[in-house]
Amino acid sequence: MTAVDAHKSMMESSDAASKSAPPDRPERRPLAPYLLSLPALALFAVLLLVPLVMTGLLSLNSFGFYTGIEDVWQLGNYIDIVTDDYFHEIFLRTFRIAVVVTLLCAVLGAPEAYILRRMRSPWRGLCLLVVLGPLLISVVSRTLGWALLFGSTGIINTALMAVGLIATPIEFMYTETGVIIALTHVLVPFMVLSVWASLQRLDPQVENAALSLGAKPFTVLRRVVLPQVVPGILSGSIIVFALAASAFATPAIIGGRRLKVAATLAYDEFLNTLNWPLGAAIAILLLLANIVIIVGCNRLVERRYKQVFE
Amino acid sequence: MPYLVLDRLTKRFGPWVAVDNMSLTVEKGELVSLLGPSGCGKTTTLQMIAGFLDPSAGRVTLDGADLLARKPNERGLGIVFQSYALFPHMTAAENVAFGLEMRGIPRADRDRMVRDALQLVGLGAFGDRYPRRMSGGQQQRVALARAMVIKPSLLLLDEPLSNLDAKMREEMQIELRRIQRSVGTTMILVTHDQAEAMALSDRVVIMNKGRVEQVAAPQDAYDNPASAFVANFLGRTNLLQGTVRRDGAGRRIDVAGTAWPVAAELPDGPGLLTVRPEKVRFVDGAGVPGLVRARVFQGTQWLFEIRTEAGDLTVIRQHDGQTLPAENEPVMVGWRAEDMRVMAGEA
Numbered sequence: 099m100t101a102v103d104a105h106k107s108m109m110e111s112s113d114a115a116s117k118s119a120p121p122d123r124p125e126r127r128p129l130a131p132y133l134l135s136l137p138a139l140a141l142f143a144v145l146l147l148v149p150l151v152m153t154g155l156l157s158l159n160s161f162g163f164y165t166g167i168e169d170v171w172q173l174g175n176y177i178d179i180v181t182d183d184y185f186h187e188i189f190l191r192t193f194r195i196a197v198v199v200t201l202l203c204a205v206l207g208a209p210e211a212y213i214l215r216r217m218r219s220p221w222r223g224l225c226l227l228v229v230l231g232p233l234l235i236s237v238v239s240r241t242l243g244w245a246l247l248f249g250s251t252g253i254i255n256t257a258l259m260a261v262g263l264i265a266t267p268i269e270f271m272y273t274e275t276g277v278i279i280a281l282t283h284v285l286v287p288f289m290v291l292s293v294w295a296s297l298q299r300l301d302p303q304v305e306n307a308a309l310s311l312g313a314k315p316f317t318v319l320r321r322v323v324l325p326q327v328v329p330g331i332l333s334g335s336i337i338v339f340a341l342a343a344s345a346f347a348t349p350a351i352i353g354g355r356r357l358k359v360a361a362t363l364a365y366d367e368f369l370n371t372l373n374w375p376l377g378a379a380i381a382i383l384l385l386l387a388n389i390v391i392i393v394g395c396n397r398l399v400e401r402r403y404k405q406v407f408e
Numbered sequence: 409m410p411y412l413v414l415d416r417l418t419k420r421f422g423p424w425v426a427v428d429n430m431s432l433t434v435e436k437g438e439l440v441s442l443l444g445p446s447g448c449g450k451t452t453t454l455q456m457i458a459g460f461l462d463p464s465a466g467r468v469t470l471d472g473a474d475l476l477a478r479k480p481n482e483r484g485l486g487i488v489f490q491s492y493a494l495f496p497h498m499t500a501a502e503n504v505a506f507g508l509e510m511r512g513i514p515r516a517d518r519d520r521m522v523r524d525a526l527q528l529v530g531l532g533a534f535g536d537r538y539p540r541r542m543s544g545g546q547q548q549r550v551a552l553a554r555a556m557v558i559k560p561s562l563l564l565l566d567e568p569l570s571n572l573d574a575k576m577r578e579e580m581q582i583e584l585r586r587i588q589r590s591v592g593t594t595m596i597l598v599t600h601d602q603a604e605a606m607a608l609s610d611r612v613v614i615m616n617k618g619r620v621e622q623v624a625a626p627q628d629a630y631d632n633p634a635s636a637f638v639a640n641f642l643g644r645t646n647l648l649q650g651t652v653r654r655d656g657a658g659r660r661i662d663v664a665g666t667a668w669p670v671a672a673e674l675p676d677g678p679g680l681l682t683v684r685p686e687k688v689r690f691v692d693g694a695g696v697p698g699l700v701r702a703r704v705f706q707g708t709q710w711l712f713e714i715r716t717e718a719g720d721l722t723v724i725r726q727h728d729g730q731t732l733p734a735e736n737e738p739v740m741v742g743w744r745a746e747d748m749r750v751m752a753g754e755a
Contacts, residue, residue, distance in 0.1 A: 102582075195746075304495060304496075306489070307494075307554075309459075310480060310555075312507055313566070314481060
């Protein structure tokens with residue numbers, strides 16, 4: 099009898115013992131897990147659910163310049179947003195920026211994570227620190243840094259003009275290009291981390307196996323590595339998309355008042371126009387649109403690569 | 409002319425020498441095992457043949473051509489990895505087809521070859537399964553089929569059976585041997601399991617600390633170990649300290665008061681006598697006196713621990729109805745002179 103068999107038979111005998119135990123013992127539901135999760139649940143309820151419900155209710159109120167917020171229940175705010183081209187443009191711009199930022203993060207972040215994984219010991223830690231470093235700095239100071247680089251007399255334009263590549267300064271400030279560059283920089287670490295995590299699960303021998311079967315290094319990447327990190331790229335994309343679509347600080351500083359996105363629009367409605375119900379409706383719509391897009395894309399990719407997700 | 413030649417192959421990692429001046433020749437169609445404890449350099453050797461590691465020195469030729477000049481993906485070798493390294497996002501059939509696809513074999517031929525390869529490993533009905541829906545033994549067969557289907561000039565197996573349970577392992581050993589016989593592929597098997605190596609190989613290469621200790625047919629290595637390490641590593645053995653001396657009748661070794669003739673050319677002084685547990689018998693007349701410390705029934709055989717002056721001896725006797733000593737019984741043990749080996753001992 100091997101050790102495994104012995105273990106098995108021991109398990110079986112203990113199973114038999116538990117089966118023959120008196121069946122009328124009352125089943126006790128342990129309370130401890132529920133009690134332990136109570137603080138987190140309370141925090142969740144007070145800080146997320148309650149404000150969300152309140153925002154939802156607020157979005158149904160109406161607002162007049164002379165009457166302020168009126169306690170009536172109607173869908174006027176939503177109808178306004180859905181029928182007004184001004185809002186269409188801003189929502190479209192928001193999601194255009196979010197999509198481009200997500201794609202850029204995937205294109206930059208996934209290879210970055212792969213290269214990082216292939217690095218040797220001291221360099222790997224250092225480079226990981228460089229990649230993740232931006233997360234240690236506040237978004238506002240990072241974005242202000244970009245503002246310094248972007249200005250018409252900023253370093254980028256000055257340098258490009260000095261080299262003679264451009265004659266007049268490129269407009270970065272208050273343009274989508276500027277917002278996209280700055281947001282990509284802010285969000286690429288999330289993609290790197292997420293792809294990194296899925297690369298960790300990859301059997302390193304799998305690449306050697308593909309090589310030994312005659313695959314060229316690029317084919318190995320395309321046919322063997324990439325399909326297996328799709329879950330990582332997808333979860334990274336979800337994080338990046340959600341953060342980009344709801345980003346506030348970066349669009350506020352780089353885009354300013356001229357280039358509004360949904361988040362800065364809601365902010366303006368709340369604090370400049372003081373039309374809180376409209377601001378709330380914008381926030382709720384942004385949330386809904388985010389959920390619909392993310393869940394939809396998730397489904398699509400999961401169906402396409404279903405065997406990797408099992 | 410030898411098929412695969414390793415010529416003074418050496419691999420250093422910094423100051424550590426993983427493989428030290430290893431030379432080996434393998435004939436076409438042979439199954440050779442690299443056997444040794446972990447860290448003996450067997451896997452490193454395999455990785456160098458496969459091309460995943462560059463040797464620090466030495467040459468590898470396959471069928472007369474320099475193997476080291478080719479990139480890993482141009483060597484045309486089949487490799488079965490310890491972790492199987494199947495592509496988890498492809499079905500068994502897609503896994504097997506991958507190497508054929510890389511060789512640009514047309515679809516129709518490919519499908520037929522994949523079907524034949526899966527049939528060969530007994531997985532004809534499992535082509536549509538994903539690896540994670542298969543048992544370890546089935547995954548291992550897919551890995552084997554994937555490596556075999558490209559008709560490799562050389563098949564490298566890296567601890568292919570170590571992740572299987574004992575029963576499965578025995579089945580796969582028989583399977584491997586059958587496939588090797590029917591296809592005739594030259595194979596190099598890396599393993600730390602001496603039973604596996606002896607069951608499968610035409611020859612075993614016993615390695616220790618980066619060096620080759622012995623290259624021989626399994627039975628040869630078992631019966632005539634070249635060193636104490638080999639004797640110990642290949643199955644159980646008894647090592648008895650003794651003194652080698654020469655007298656009128658020839659060279660002898662004294663062990664616990666009894667003298668055994670020594671055939672080998674050895675200097676006088678300390679000697680090491682090795683004898684397999686199943687070769688030791690209980691005798692009536694002259695022999696080494698001892699005391700039965702313990703006896704254990706193992707089904708087909710009895711295992712005895714005998715304490716003697718020269719050290720503890722393990723004795724294995726068949727359970728075939730003969731009368732055997734009880735525990736704490738004084739006994740005399742002996743063996744035929746041709747069943748023992750004597751080596752120079754450490755002073």
